[in-house]
Amino acid sequence: xxxxxxxxxxxxxxxxxxxxxxxxxxxxxxxNLVFFYTPTQIANGEAPHNKPFRIGGLxxxxxxxRDGVTAYFTVTDTSKDTIxxxxxxxxxxxxxxxxxVAEGRIGDDxxxxxxxxxxxxxxxxxxxxxxxxxxxxxQAMKTLKP
Amino acid sequence: xxxxFVPFKQSxxxxxxxxxxxxxxxxxxxxxxxxxxxxxxxGVGPDPELLRKIAPGILWIGALLxxxxxxxxxxxxxxxxxxxxxxxxxxxxxxxxxxxxxxxHWLVAGVPVVLMAPLLGLQFDLSARSLWVLTxxxxxxxxxxxxxxxxxxxxxxxxxxxxxxxxxxxxxxxxPALIFGAGAVEADLAGLSIxxxxxxxxxxxxxxxxxxxxxxxxxxxxxxx
Amino acid sequence: MNAPLIxxxxxxxxxxxxxxxxxxxxxxTAATILLAAVGLWISFFVAPTDAQQGEGYRIIFVHVAxxxxxxxxxxxxxxxxxxxxxxxxxxxGMMASALAPTGAMFxxxxxxxxxxxxxxxxxxxxxxxxxxxxxxxxxxxxxxFIALQSAIxxxxxxxxxxxxxxxxxxxxxxxxxxxxQWWNTLHQGASVSMTKSPSMAQTMLWGMLIMxxxxxxxxxxxxxxxxxxxxxxxEMTNEWVKKNALE
Amino acid sequence: xxxxSLNDFFAMGGYGLYVWGSFGACALGMLIEPLLLRAxxxxxxxxxxxxxxxx
Amino acid sequence: xxxxxxxxxxxxxxxLFEGLNFELPEAQxxxxxxxxxxxxxxxxxxxxxxxxxxxxxxxxxxxxxxxxREVFHEDLLYLGHQGALKEELTPLENLTxxxxxxxxxxxxxxxxEALHQFGLRGREHLPVRFLSAGQRRRVLLxxxxxxxxxxxxxxxxFTALDVHAVAFLTEKIxxxxxxxxxxxxxSHQPLTLAHGQAITL
Numbered sequence: 001x002x003x004x005x006x007x008x009x010x011x012x013x014x015x016x017x018x019x020x021x022x023x024x025x026x027x028x029x030x031x032n033l034v035f036f037y038t039p040t041q042i043a044n045g046e047a048p049h050n051k052p053f054r055i056g057g058l059x060x061x062x063x064x065x066r067d068g069v070t071a072y073f074t075v076t077d078t079s080k081d082t083i084x085x086x087x088x089x090x091x092x093x094x095x096x097x098x099x100x101v102a103e104g105r106i107g108d109d110x111x112x113x114x115x116x117x118x119x120x121x122x123x124x125x126x127x128x129x130x131x132x133x134x135x136x137x138x139q140a141m142k143t144l145k146p
Numbered sequence: 147x148x149x150x151f152v153p154f155k156q157s158x159x160x161x162x163x164x165x166x167x168x169x170x171x172x173x174x175x176x177x178x179x180x181x182x183x184x185x186x187x188x189g190v191g192p193d194p195e196l197l198r199k200i201a202p203g204i205l206w207i208g209a210l211l212x213x214x215x216x217x218x219x220x221x222x223x224x225x226x227x228x229x230x231x232x233x234x235x236x237x238x239x240x241x242x243x244x245x246x247x248x249x250x251h252w253l254v255a256g257v258p259v260v261l262m263a264p265l266l267g268l269q270f271d272l273s274a275r276s277l278w279v280l281t282x283x284x285x286x287x288x289x290x291x292x293x294x295x296x297x298x299x300x301x302x303x304x305x306x307x308x309x310x311x312x313x314x315x316x317x318x319x320x321x322p323a324l325i326f327g328a329g330a331v332e333a334d335l336a337g338l339s340i341x342x343x344x345x346x347x348x349x350x351x352x353x354x355x356x357x358x359x360x361x362x363x364x365x366x367x368x369x370x371x
Numbered sequence: 372m373n374a375p376l377i378x379x380x381x382x383x384x385x386x387x388x389x390x391x392x393x394x395x396x397x398x399x400t401a402a403t404i405l406l407a408a409v410g411l412w413i414s415f416f417v418a419p420t421d422a423q424q425g426e427g428y429r430i431i432f433v434h435v436a437x438x439x440x441x442x443x444x445x446x447x448x449x450x451x452x453x454x455x456x457x458x459x460x461x462x463x464g465m466m467a468s469a470l471a472p473t474g475a476m477f478x479x480x481x482x483x484x485x486x487x488x489x490x491x492x493x494x495x496x497x498x499x500x501x502x503x504x505x506x507x508x509x510x511x512x513x514x515x516f517i518a519l520q521s522a523i524x525x526x527x528x529x530x531x532x533x534x535x536x537x538x539x540x541x542x543x544x545x546x547x548x549x550x551x552q553w554w555n556t557l558h559q560g561a562s563v564s565m566t567k568s569p570s571m572a573q574t575m576l577w578g579m580l581i582m583x584x585x586x587x588x589x590x591x592x593x594x595x596x597x598x599x600x601x602x603x604x605x606e607m608t609n610e611w612v613k614k615n616a617l618e
Numbered sequence: 619x620x621x622x623s624l625n626d627f628f629a630m631g632g633y634g635l636y637v638w639g640s641f642g643a644c645a646l647g648m649l650i651e652p653l654l655l656r657a658x659x660x661x662x663x664x665x666x667x668x669x670x671x672x673x
Numbered sequence: 674x675x676x677x678x679x680x681x682x683x684x685x686x687x688x689l690f691e692g693l694n695f696e697l698p699e700a701q702x703x704x705x706x707x708x709x710x711x712x713x714x715x716x717x718x719x720x721x722x723x724x725x726x727x728x729x730x731x732x733x734x735x736x737x738x739x740x741x742r743e744v745f746h747e748d749l750l751y752l753g754h755q756g757a758l759k760e761e762l763t764p765l766e767n768l769t770x771x772x773x774x775x776x777x778x779x780x781x782x783x784x785x786e787a788l789h790q791f792g793l794r795g796r797e798h799l800p801v802r803f804l805s806a807g808q809r810r811r812v813l814l815x816x817x818x819x820x821x822x823x824x825x826x827x828x829x830x831f832t833a834l835d836v837h838a839v840a841f842l843t844e845k846i847x848x849x850x851x852x853x854x855x856x857x858x859x860s861h862q863p864l865t866l867a868h869g870q871a872i873t874l
Contacts, residue, residue, distance in 0.1 A: 017356040024349035028342040156773040163770070167761040228755025229771070235721055236775045237747040243774060297539060301532045305522045315515040315536060318508045319543050322550040346550075361535060368531045371724045415627075426631035430640040437644065476647050484640040491636050589648060596655045603662045 039075055039082040042112070055082060055112060056101045064096055075100060075112075086114040153238035157246025158253070165254045171216060176258045179212035183266045194271050201270035202280065202331035205263055206324055209284055210291060213255045214316075217295040218302070218309050220251050221366065225303050234370055244366065245359035248296045256288030272335070279334040286347045287327040293358030294319050300365035323350055383462045385602045386611045392595040399592040406585035413578035421575075430488040436583040438481040440590055441509060442544075444474035448516075449541035452534035462598075464530025465605070467537060468520050469597040473590050475513035481506055505548040512540045526605050674698050675720070675824060675855060680729035682715050689715055690874050693729070699823075700868060702846070702856035707874035713859040714754065716874065717828050720857060721751045733824065750822035752830060756813050760802040764788055764812040767801060772819055779819055787818040792838065807833045814838075817845060825849060827858040 037055050055075055063074035063083075070087045073096075084102050094100065094117065104114035165172055186204045187197055224230040224247075233243045263284050264277040272280065298316035302308040330343035414432035421428040448470045454463035485503065486496045497503065516533055523529035606612050621627040630637040680693040689712030697703050705713050718724040720731060722738045722745065731738050738745045758767050768784050785797050791811040801809060810833045817825065825846075831839050846856055847866055 014356065017352055021349040021353045024345045024352065028345035028349070153774060153776060156770070160770045160774065163766070164759060164761070223759075226755075227759070228753050228757040229759070231723060231751070231753060231755070232757045232771060233774060234723060235746050235749060235751050237743050238774065238776045239743070297535070301519060301536060302522070305519070307522060311515075311518055311522055314511070314518055318511040318515065318547070319539065321508060322543070322546050325550045350546075361539065365532065365535050368528055368535070371528060416621075420631065425633060427633035427636055429630065429633075429637050433640055433644045473651065476651060480644050480647055483643050487636045487640045487643075491633055593651055593655065596652065596659075600655060600658050600662060603659070607662070607665075 038077045039080040040077055042082050042106075043080040053105065054101055054103045055084070055114075056099070057082075059094070059096045059098060059100050061096045075102065082112055084112045084114050084117075086117050088117075090117055149239070150242055153236075153242045154246045154249075157233075157243045158250045161247055161250030162253065165250065171219070172254055172258075175212045175215050175255045176262060178215055179208050179259050179262060180266065182211060183208040184269070187269075197270050198272065198335065201267065201272055202328040202335070204270070205266060205280060205331075206284075206287075206328040208266075209259045209263065209288060210320055210324060212259050213251075213288060213291045214295065214313060216251065216255050217292075217299050217316075218312050220247060220296055220299045221303050221369075222299075222308070225369070230366065231370060234367065240366075241359050241363040244296070244363045248292050248359060248362065251296070252289050252292040256284075256292055260284045260288055272331075276331060276334050279340055280331045283327040283330040283340075283344065283347060286344065286351050287323050290323045290347070290350050290354050291320060293354040293362075294323075296358060296362045297365060300362045300369060303366070303369040323347065326350065383458075383460050385462055385465065385606055386609070388462055389599060389602050392599050396592060396595050399588050399595065402588040403585055403592055406581055406588055410578060410582035410585045413574065413581060418575045418578045424492060427488065427491050430484055432578050432582045434481060434484040434488060435579050436586040437477045437484060438506065439583055440586045441474055441478035441481050441506070441513075443587075444470050444477065444590060445509060445513070445537070445541065445544065448474060449537050452537045455530055455534045456538070461527075461530075464527075464534060465598050465601045466594065468530065468533060469594045469601055470590075471513055471516050471520070471533075472597070473593045475510065475517060477586070477590075478506065478510040478513055482510060501548065501551045504551045505544070508547050508551075509544065512537075512544070516540070674735075675731070675733055675857070677720070677731050678729060680716075680719065680731070681727045682712055682719060682724075683727045684712070684715060693872075695870070695872060697855055697857065697870065699853045699855055700850050702850060702858065702866060702869045704864065704869055704871040705857065705859045705874065706871055711874045713874060714828055717751070717753075717826050717857065717859065721749060721826055723751075748823040749826065750817065750820055750824070751826045751828075752813055752816065753828045756801075756809050758801045758809060758812060761800055763798050763800055764793060764804070764815075765797045767812060768815060768819065771816065775820060777820055784815075784819065787815045788812070790818060791815050791841065807835060807838070810834055811838060814842060817842075817849075823854055825854065825856045825858070827856065829859055829861075831860050831862060 037053055039055070039057055042055065057075040057077045060074040060076040060081060063072075065072055069089075070085060071090055072083060072085055074081045074083050076082075084104070086102065086104075101118045102112070102114040103116040103118075104112055106112050183204055186200075190196065190200070221230060224233070234240050236243065260281060264281050267277045267280050295312075295316050298312045298319075301315060302312045305311060326343045326347040330340045330347065333343055334340050410432065414429055418429070418432075420426055448467045451463045451467040451470070454460055455467060482503070485506070489498065490496050516537055519536055520529045520533045523532055603612060628634055628638070675697040677693060677695050681691045682689045682693075693716075695703070705716060707713050715724065719726045722731075722742065733745050733748065736744075757771065758764075759770075762770070765781060765784055765788070768788070769779065769781065772779050772784075788794070788797050791814060793808060793811055793815070796804060796808060801812065804812070814830060830842060834842065843864065843866065846858075849856060850866070850868060
């Protein structure tokens with residue numbers, strides 16, 4: 001192989017490697033690595049349909065009720081609410097008024113059915129996204145009210 | 147293609163033969179891994195709930211330190227006895243020979259750790275699925291550790307206080323691999339999809355597999371000057 | 372050949388850069404003092420009290436400037452490193468090593484002032500927030516660079532090895548930042564996120580910008596002073612040093 | 619000017635320790651660094667004539 | 674043909690040599706002379722391309738050595754101060770492995786034959802750590818018999834060798850010169866070889 005050809009091959013290989021890496025990173029984003037959707041986003045129809053995703057926010061006080069092993073509660077970012085249905089044992093740290101992240105999907109009946117419910121490890125903390133969602137919602141309420 | 151595979155194979159075989167003659171070194175990394183991972187429960191207490199939660203981190207940090215152990219010796223003996231010079235002057239591509247040496251390091255230090263990890267994971271009460279994820283994440287992640295480490299090993303070659311310096315240089319660069327690797331296992335424990343973490347780990351592996359040997363060769367040429 | 376190219380090469384030689392640096396230093400020193408004075412005046416006497424954080428927020432005037440500089444200097448260092456490797460120019464390597472200690476100091480100051488702000492505001496000296504963690508790692512990267520360069524005796528090898536390390540580092544900094552951010556989000560979040568930006572009063576913003584400019588001028592002054600020391604140390608045997616530099 | 623007294627200024631609304639600590643640390647660092655550099659330069663300049671005498 | 678123009682080498686603050694020029698045609702050898710620490714090894718390492726000169730160029734058959742590195746390395750055989758031998762491997766393994774990494778495959782029979790020529794019969798399967806300094810040196814030099822190369826650069830090849838080995842090596846070098854080879858070497862003893870040049874640093 002001539003040096004010039006070799007250089008071409010190397011450059012092409014580098015581009016291919018960068019392409020594969022970029023694809024993998026994009027795939028990571030698509031598979032919903034980090035972000036969860038807020039109830040406002042769901043109400044706006046931004047959440048995916050018929051695909052599992054995560055929802056995050058606060059458990060609205062006084063909305064938790066059980067029907068056998070199935071629990072119903074409302075996740076809120078204070079401006080919009082989403083009712084979550086979950087069959088199974090709720091984690092110990094699950095409390096009303098605390099932060100929660102639930103993974104599941106929206107069924108044909110339009111209800112969010114969770115397959116996993118995660119409470120935050122530390123009660124005093126709140127996920128930053130949930131917090132900023134709450135902050136933003138409050139801001140929006142403030143500007144709307146007067 | 148044979149211009150790549152023949153010298154690569156030669157280089158790997160040579161280092162494996164040398165490693166086979168130094169059996170203690172081979173066992174040291176593995177033993178270190180087992181000991182470190184087993185010491186931590188003694189430090190934090192035997193609460194199974196807590197142990198399961200910290201297991202991914204412990205196993206990953208153990209693997210990371212175990213592979214770091216032999217890192218400095220990746221090039222140092224060859225540099226000391228002049229073999230590295232001969233490799234740099236070989237008609238074969240130096241980069242390919244270096245890639246072979248990195249691969250040999252992974253086979254000697256990384257693979258045993260990957261194989262041992264599920265056994266140790268059992269001690270932390272991980273589910274079968276999580277053990278798979280752990281093994282898979284280490285399988286993708288340990289090559290990244292060897293590849294990034296090789297750059298550090300080449301930079302600190304023949305330098306005063308090389309061992310400590312090497313850790314200072316490369317441990318910060320290990321953080322993404324550690325986070326995504328342990329994160330994949332943690333995500334699985336939390337019942338979430340591991341795809342995101344695995345994708346990112348694979349991206350790191352692909353990038354470092356291509357650029358790692360190249361940068362290492364560059365650093366080695368500087369060290370040989 | 373065209374003139375600018377020749378000029379560029381001329382100034383990239385240590386012998387020509389040395390007196391040039393001497394001419395620039397007083398200007399940047401003056402700029403540093405002037406900007407710092409204005410910045411301090413704004414930060415203590417002009418900027419109003421913050422509604423939420425009271426007087427404690429005044430820390431950000433130095434904190435933000437130090438953080439910006441620590442990141443910016445690393446990028447400049449990587450730039451000089453790339454120059455050093457691609458053109459094999461001696462001055463580039465010297466510039467990179469002249470910048471590192473100042474950058475490390477700013478990274479440290481950013482961490483220190485950050486935790487002094489965090490204690491009263493968050494109630495904790497340290498939280499494992501993405502910003503904090505990656506800033507800490509940036510500090511380690513600086514330390515690694517300095518340690519590597521000081522461990523290698525041959526200056527040419529030290530320059531090149533440091534250059535490789537800083538380039539590897541600069542590729543890794545964004546990766547580290549995002550990885551730490553994702554890691555942080557999956558677990559409990561920090562109680563306060565840095566991303567919520569207080570809508571800032573105009574004077575506060577001005578204070579911050581002028582402070583940042585003062586730190587900028589300071590960094591340039593220090594880099595010039597240090598590069599002069601490095602040039603002297605390395606070229607002590609050369610004739611021009613004996614003739615001109617040590618009047 | 620919103621400081622009523624010098625004491626007020628130093629107290630910083632109760633955050634005195636933190637605010638002055640931060641500004642103090644920065645000032646200290648930014649004073650020590652030029653001094654260290656001046657010392658370094660002096661050491662070099664002192665070394666050169668000695669070396670020339672030796673040769 | 675190896676040609677060197679305006680070569681300058683600096684080690685730390687000391688300039689070892691400046692403005693060095695020479696041309697070494699085929700079938701000729703160059704004796705690099707000089708006191709200890711005058712830069713003989715540095716010059717040899719620069720000629721191989723391992724070290725970078727401060728200034729100057731080196732070309733092999735009209736091409737700068739850095740340009741087509743692998744082509745130059747095909748023609749080059751450099752034996753340095755260090756043995757490049759692994760203590761725990763036998764001479765046979767050492768040579769097979771190092772030849773393998775240079776892209777040459779030699780059967781154990783060929784390698785053993787070459788070792789016999791250098792007077793190492795019966796030592797082929799002994800780990801190198803049991804060999805004496807002179808024997809190690811011979812193992813290294815056996816590569817001259819096994820690996821074809823047109824340019825030999827040898828750093829102190831006669832060190833630690835006994836009279837027989839010196840004679841054998843001298844014979845091998847002159848045979849190499851006869852087949853249009855080129856040799857650069859450093860040595861403290863005078864050599865009885867035809868077609869030589871000498872430079873003193």
